[in-house]
Amino acid sequence: MPELPEVETIRRQILRPVKGRVITTAEVFDLMAIEPASESGFRQRLEGRAIKDLRRRGKYLLFELESGDTLVIHLRMTGRLMHVPEPAGVTGMRHLRFLLRLDDGTTLSFQDIRRFGRAFILSREESRTYWQKLGVEPLSPSFNPVKLESLSSGRKRPLKSFLLDQHLIAGIGNIYADESLYRAGISPLRSAGEISAREADDLCAAIKKTLRAAIKLKGSSIDSYRTARGERGGYQDNFLVHTRQGEPCPACGTPIEKTRVAGRSTYFCPRCQK
DNA sequence: CGTTAGCCCTGCTGGC
């Protein structure tokens, strides 16, 4: 499931190929993939527009257009965004929801098995306010132990639930929440408001270290995630606890436990994580 | 306000 490292991998891979390109045609095959569900509106605001820049905010990918509009794509669970060099490369693609043809003959394709992924377009004005609801970027300097403590203080909810809340910190999903908490040696069940200053230090460092390591390996391919070039990520082979229930903890050998927190599968070492 | 449960969706898995 694409989280910050997966979305950032896609952004880095397609930035150069798409920057400065003009979207010649936009084709929609599943109206559920776009908001609002209007193909004509979607085409009107995209066709003939040049892509000025490609940015990321949390798990969102932002195509900034010369027109001032921003095409926003969220992959959710099973969304796949690929840059396909050959015009015929998209024929026969399964679960194809929409595609954007570019003026150099290449194509951006959006596939999505579970149909949770969405694309929408923000005007310049809407862009100014839309992102305020999202929390701090965990890899930015403004995400530091002091910030983490100020976000967590007074909150009774479990740390796992806290880390998954995109309004507080933007980009961490189920995989990297588990991995970061393990690295920090803190239980996912602990109340967010109860962590010490020392633990906030550890958790902040663990989050940054985990996300950076995952980006280096182009993300995690447990299931359907692929990079923009169609490759599998490599970080799933480095998971310390996630999806490893019953296997020995890398540090102490205690079997990794699986439980459910905030409606999500949660993996942790009952001995190393207090 | 803070927090959680339910919903959306489809492919895969495991039990019988």
Added chain:
DNA sequence: TGCCAGCAGGGCTAAC
């Protein structure tokens, strides 16, 4: 072999 309940979960909304 076939059937089907159960599971996976990001973000939104309703409800407590």
